[in-house]
Structure formats: C-alpha cells, structure tokens
Amino acid sequence: MSSKNAKPRVAVFKFASCDGCQLSLIDAEDQLLAISGAIDIAYFPEASRRMAKGPYDIALIEGSITTHHDADVIQQVRRQSKTLISIGACATAGGIQALRNWKDVSEYVRLVYAKPDFISTLKMSTPIAEHVPVDMELRGCPINKEQLVEVISATLAGRKPNLPTYSVCIECKRRSNVCLMVACGTACLGPVTQAGCGGLCPSMGRGCYGCFGPMESSNAPGLAERFRILGVPQADIERSFRTFNAWAWQFRKVSEEVHPQ
Amino acid sequence: MRKKLYRLDRAGLSSLFDVLKQEGYLVYGPTLCDHAIQWLPLSSLDDLPAGWTTSTAPATYRLLRDSAGSLFHYWTGPDSLKKVLHPARACITHAERDNGSFRIWNETPQPVKRAFFGTRACDLAAVTALDRVLLQDRFEDDIYKANRAAAFFVAVHCTSSAPTCFCASTGTGPQARSCFDIALHERSPQEYLAEPGSASGSAALEKLAAPLAPPEWAKELAESCTHAAAAQQRRIDLNTAPVVISLNFDHPRWDHVAKRCLSCGNCTSVCPTCFCVNFEDHTSLDLQQAERLRLWDSCFSQNFTYIHGGSIRLSPKSRYRHWLSHKLARWQEQFGTSGCVGCGRCIAWCPAGIDITEEIAALQTTTHAAAMTGVSNHGN
C-alpha cells in the first residue's frame, strides 16, 4: 500500500469480455459497503464516473487481449499497477472468444461486419499472462464473488488468499453431493476442473461445464476416455473441452486429440 | 452369561425407533435422496428405502427396485458416518479485535445425541479405525470426540454383499461383531433378530418388551453371513499387501494407474477412514474478525504435501502410490490396523473406475511372476 494508513487504490480494467466478472464485484452487495470502506476505487468505469490516474495498488483485469490496442494498454496498466490480478476465464485463458484461435479470424470479420476494412484485430484471443507478468489469477466464468472478496480481504490483511487449485469434486463431496457421473452416467468436467464455484452445477443436477478451467494436475485425456466409455460422442467430448477455457493448454490439447478427423 | 436375543416385528422395529427418539437421539438412517441412498436424519422408519436395492461396479452406482420389499437390502452408498462424526467443514477458532486488544477463542463442539440406524459391519470397523486415529493417538480431536461419545449404533448385518464389497478379506464384515449398541438381522421385512451390544443397547431393547428370539436364529444368521462372505467377488490380502507394496515402489503398474487416475480426490472423500483435514484462515474485510476453518483434505491434492519451497508429491503417480500404500500398508505400522475396511466405496465412486483390489492384485501377481522368472532364468 502507498502509505501505512492510506486505503489501497484499486482499478478495474476491461478487455474483450462480457463484463460479467466486473459485475461480480458490484454483485457482492452485502459486502460492498465494507469493500468500499476498505479500498479506494480509483478507476472502475462500470461502476463509477471517477477515473483517477495510476499508479494503483491493485489492478483487476477482466477480458482477453484481442486487438493491437489492447496489447498496448495492458503494458501501460502493468507499469502502473503494483499487484495485477486477472479475473475470469477471458483474462486467465482467453475466454470463449479464443475459439477463433482454431480458425481464420479474417473470415469471421468478413462475415460479420459490413465494412471489414475498419476492423483491426489480432489473429488470436490470448490471456493476460501471455502479455505481462500476472501476480494472481482468479478463475471462473464468471468469477465467484466470494473468491473476489477473499482476495481483497487477504490483500488487506497481508495474508495469502485461500484459492484452492484442486478439483471441483473435493468441493462437491464436502457438500455431500452425489456424484452424477457415477450415479447417473452424466458427463461432468468436475474431476479435471479447478475448484472455486463450490460445486455449483453438480449441486443442481448438471455436470460441471469447466468454468474454472483446468485444475492443478488435470488429467483431461483420462476424463475424455471415461466420457467415451459413458457413450459420449467424440464431437461432444471435443465440444465439452472447448468452451470458456478452451485455450487453457490442458483443455486445448485434449480437444485437439479427440478432434474428429 | 449369554446375551438375550429378541424378536422384533415391523412394529417392534418402529418402537425401537421411538425409544431412541424419546431418549433424545436424532436418528440418522439410510434414505433415498438424489439418486442414492444416503445417511440423513429420519423422521420415522418410513423414511428407510423399503423396496429399494443398489447395484454397484467400478464407477457405477444405480438404484433398483427390490421386489422383496426389504428395508435393508442395499450396501454402502456415497457417504458414510464420517460425514457426521468427522464433518467436512467446521469452524474451530475465532478471533476478534476488541478495543485495541485482541480476543481469541476456540469453538466448543456441541454434543448432539445421534443414533445411526442401519450401520454395516464395515462402517463400524471404520469408526473403530477413526477412534484409533482421532482419539487414541497423541492428540484427541475435540469434534470427533464429542460426536463419538454421543453416538448410538444400530447395526444391520449383511447377509449378502455388493459386487464391490470385500470386507470378508479385510476381516471387517459382513457380520457386525463389535462397536454396535444393537445389531439387527433382517430375516424378512416383517421379522428381525435384535442383539444388544452395550448396556445402553440392552436397556433400549428391554423397553420394547419384545419376545425372545429362538436360539437357532443366531446360528442361521452366522450361516447367512458366512455364505455372503464366501460369495464376495473381490478381495485384498492384507497380510502380504505391505510387503508387496514395499517391493514394488518402481512397478510399471503405478504408471498404468496414473494414466487413468484423475487426482480428483473422490476416493479419499468417500472413504470412511480417510481422515485428513486442512485449515484455512479467513479474515473479515474490516479486519475486525477472523476464523479458522477445518476442511476435509485429500492426499490427491498438490497442496497436501506443500512445505517450504513446494510440494513433495508432484506427480499423480506418486499420489496414488502414497494413497494405496497408506491405506494398505503404512496404516498397519502407524495405527496397528488396516486403513481399508473393504467397503468398496472408492471402487464405485471413483469416476475413473479405478479398483483398489485390482491395483494391489496387479502388483501382487507380477511380484510372484518376477520371483518365478528369477528362478527360471537362473543359469540362462
């Protein structure tokens, strides 16, 4: 922090994303008062007109880098920020928009825009960590607001935040959820996905969609093999790994391996 | 002196439930919930899954109808008594800033009297194993101690087993032999043999004023259990397991299992004896309050072996090897009992279908084969 008693200055930046992660901060209504009392929100266009200049103590970065302009801005943000935290699947893995990485983006541009010449975009959608050093990553599509509050309170207290990197299964079992793969034969990405959501989808009877990306020692090929045994068609196995975290290398690799020729 | 054995009909069984309620027990029992038979508080014995059975195989668990209408014709499910006695999540310590000073206090476990209606032999063996670890070692676990002291067990003997059961080979079932307050044998959905296992069990049964059971019922029960034991399809040789494991630290089978293992930690979560926990400190945003949480951990997580500088068991292979070795060998050295009670949960609930009996057998067979190859190769 800038000085002993000053509140940490926090900035929230957005790149290619849907805003859902930033909204988690606003959505933390009950804690919001405490948050705004504890930190100085210097730059957060989504929530406030105030646009104070850097340097910042904490920069929360949402979104992936998809344009030349973004690629420049993230460098400036890094220079102005003491602690830089990427939040959400776009910022940590490239997001759903990273599906373009397997295709020719200029084709999309031609199809979508009336005047493609005005569009300047990068070939790939890439995570923040591919551009600048990142101090911490908060996974999820969107992030879990409890984890965001945990990171802020840990930073204020000067302790390490509790951000598990093990599987969703551990959280699911702590909640006493019945395993959907075993009891219903439902394909679930929980065993290879990082915890953090609290086992949300399996608690609602749906297999995990992998919003929090690959867990610490994700054995995605092992799970793909189980999906095959459960009778999931190859194309669906590929698709299940190609969602919000498609470009995270573990999911990318397995989706390429099972890709129908 | 011979124990009194009682004969209970379905109404007698309900009276037993009522007696436990009157004595202030919150009665847990197996009940249908979310595609499985789980341990939950019962409001009456009507909550038992009458007419349901289960089918288990590696990575598979299914509920099926059972035409006989039995109350107890199923085996272990996804959860065990561990979830109640050694809860997945507990707050153990609080701290608070107090006008420039600081206050810290431990959570005092509130004992709740709980009766567990329908515990199997393997589950009781698991409780005995947890007793050894959490009560009889150098430290006592306060939460477990409080829960355990207030627990009452109504066991049900297994007169048949699931394909995933192997308690006969671990010497922990299928007949319940100790640790229960009352043990039941379901002869038919209308007729039960009840045997007291403790003074409080005797007292509860006395209150029912039930008729005594014919003495040959005990013999019939023992025969049925012996039959169930003989019919079990899986086994583990606990006597040789420690040697087999120590001889095979570099066996290729560990690579084979590591390819399939997802390091997901489901096996340790469902295992009724896996007791490891982790601690998390949390602080409030205003920095006025803090609490320390205790959560189930798993040796399949990387942080489990995190020490200064990093984790020790980085590869999934080393984690599976550790788990199997601890369950089947190191426990015996550490606690004088096996860490595995043969309940088969880790087989059914492993999403990758990894079977502990198959893994140890694979090491065992090639150990013998290698020894024999050594002999036949002699002189080559």
Ligand code: SF4
């Ligand atoms: S053995 Fe099965 S349940 Fe255990 S960590 Fe490996 S895949 Fe998960």
Ligand code: SF4
């Ligand atoms: S290791 Fe598997 S079979 Fe043995 S007690 Fe644990 S869950 Fe049951």
Ligand code: SF4
């Ligand atoms: S392992 Fe043995 S005691 Fe446990 S449910 Fe199966 S048969 Fe019963």
